[in-house]
Amino acid sequence: MKTAGAQRAAVRPRVGRKMVCKASADVARVAVLGASGYTGAEVVRLSALHPNITIAALTGEKQAGKSFAEVFPHLVSASNIGALVKIADVDFDQVDAVFCCLPHATTQQIIKSLPTNLKIVDLSADFRLRDVNTYAQWYGGEHAAPELQEEAVYGLTELKREEVKKARLVANPGCYPTTVQIPLVPLLEKGLISKDDIIIDAKSGVSGAGRAAKESNLYTEIAEGINAYGVSSHRHMPEIEQGLSDAAGADVRVSFTPHLMGMQSTIYVKLENGATPDSLRAELEARYAGEPFVRILPKGVVPHTRHVRGSNFCFINVFPDRIAGRAIVICVIDNLVKGASGQALQNLNLVMGFPETTGLLQLAMFP
Numbered sequence: 092m093k094t095a096g097a098q099r100a101a102v103r104p105r106v107g108r109k110m111v112c113k114a115s116a117d118v119a120r121v122a123v124l125g126a127s128g129y130t131g132a133e134v135v136r137l138s139a140l141h142p143n144i145t146i147a148a149l150t151g152e153k154q155a156g157k158s159f160a161e162v163f164p165h166l167v168s169a170s171n172i173g174a175l176v177k178i179a180d181v182d183f184d185q186v187d188a189v190f191c192c193l194p195h196a197t198t199q200q201i202i203k204s205l206p207t208n209l210k211i212v213d214l215s216a217d218f219r220l221r222d223v224n225t226y227a228q229w230y231g232g233e234h235a236a237p238e239l240q241e242e243a244v245y246g247l248t249e250l251k252r253e254e255v256k257k258a259r260l261v262a263n264p265g266c267y268p269t270t271v272q273i274p275l276v277p278l279l280e281k282g283l284i285s286k287d288d289i290i291i292d293a294k295s296g297v298s299g300a301g302r303a304a305k306e307s308n309l310y311t312e313i314a315e316g317i318n319a320y321g322v323s324s325h326r327h328m329p330e331i332e333q334g335l336s337d338a339a340g341a342d343v344r345v346s347f348t349p350h351l352m353g354m355q356s357t358i359y360v361k362l363e364n365g366a367t368p369d370s371l372r373a374e375l376e377a378r379y380a381g382e383p384f385v386r387i388l389p390k391g392v393v394p395h396t397r398h399v400r401g402s403n404f405c406f407i408n409v410f411p412d413r414i415a416g417r418a419i420v421i422c423v424i425d426n427l428v429k430g431a432s433g434q435a436l437q438n439l440n441l442v443m444g445f446p447e448t449t450g451l452l453q454l455a456m457f458p
């Protein structure tokens with residue numbers, strides 16, 4: 092039997108400024124770029140018990156030089172060694188794979204400068220849109236790495252599994268697009284809903300905005316209230332429309348309004364080809380049967396954001412609308428887990444050939 096000390100040592104990711112990690116086929120030496128941000132912290136938390144991951148480097152920008160535990164005290168037992176370093180100080184010869192948790196628009200330049208043998212899961216929006224002109228239009232600047240864009244695979248894991256397995260660079264989906272595409276892609280593929288009448292009323296926790304200080308995200312500004320933002324202009328619209336248009340085989344345009352609250356999309360759809368709310372549920376149940384992280388809830392059960400909090404699960408249900416011929420699809424995830432770092436780890440597991448669910452099967456925390 093292992094001693095308590097040995098057990099602790101076995102589960103801790105080894106983190107260090109100049110740490111040299113041994114290369115092995117079963118272990119990926121991983122650098123987390125942007126580890127001082129929210130998604131970076133979640134990647135470290137989820138990787139802490141992963142048997143095939145050794146953390147080789149953690150980076151920060153303004154926070155570089157601080158110990159990781161100082162920046163994220165809740166991860167103290169996962170960060171007993173080392174400090175945050177600048178990206179320029181990482182020895183990428185000691186790294187096999189990278190989680191890139193950096194702001195969009197800075198990420199393309201940084202990924203372009205990395206050695207080309209590295210496997211990369213990018214959590215930013217920088218490689219999600221296939222058309223670099225659409226990227227420029229929505230993100231306010233030229234794409235800095237169009238050649239890498241061609242290589243990138245969109246990592247909506249349940250729907251792109253085989254492509255992700257072969258990818259070197261995975262563009263991890265945005266949180267809102269994840270809650271919309273998982274339920275709607277199967278329904279559009281089968282022609283069960285109209286492509287011309289999709290209304291998405293979405294909510295995110297404020298952690299979706301990252302850790303950098305912003306007045307609009309202060310507790311006093313957002314607590315005990317709800318507010319819409321990005322009305323008719325949110326940058327996730329082209330990402331959602333790209334995925335839904337692929338599924339429908341024709342252009343899809345959606346009405347989409349995000350709000351600050353907790354990660355849920357309530358989606359209003361028009362039924363087509365004799366479909367009913369029950370047949371939509373049946374289609375989703377069939378499509379996601381055996382999927383470890385997607386659950387279609389029993390008929391009538393309302394998905395709650397609290398029931399997926401801290402987990403990589405996605406809960407979905409379909410309800411009849413009061414108006415005949417329409418249905419309401421509700422999808423909840425934790426925006427930092429299935430909406431970001433959990434899906435990123437799911438993708439990295441596939442890219443590295445590890446079992447897809449490794450490190451990700453923990454249940455939600457409740458209440």
Ligand SMILES: NC(=O)C1=CN([C@@H]2O[C@H](COP(=O)(O)OP(=O)(O)OC[C@H]3O[C@@H](n4cnc5c(N)ncnc54)[C@H](OP(=O)(O)O)[C@@H]3O)[C@@H](O)[C@H]2O)C=CC1
Pocket residue numbers: 124125126127128129130131150151152153154155178191192193194195197214215216264265266298299300301302303426427430431
């Ligand atoms: N939060 C969420 O729910 C989701 C976020 N995303 C995306 O993931 C990415 C990271 O988001 P999130 O963790 O929330 O963001 P945060 O603002 O919390 O963290 C950003 C990280 O990037 C570092 N950083 C900032 N600027 C630079 C730079 N110029 N060079 C190097 N490092 C830099 C920061 O370092 P420091 O703080 O030390 O300066 C920090 O570690 C973003 O692209 C975001 O859009 C995707 C899905 C969901």
Ligand SMILES: CC(=O)N[C@@H](CCC(=O)OP(=O)(O)O)C(=O)O
Pocket residue numbers: 214215216264265266267295296297298299300301349351430
């Ligand atoms: C609450 C909040 O501000 N959320 C972010 C979305 C975060 C996310 O998932 O998406 P990206 O990876 O595209 O940033 C926003 O609306 O811009």
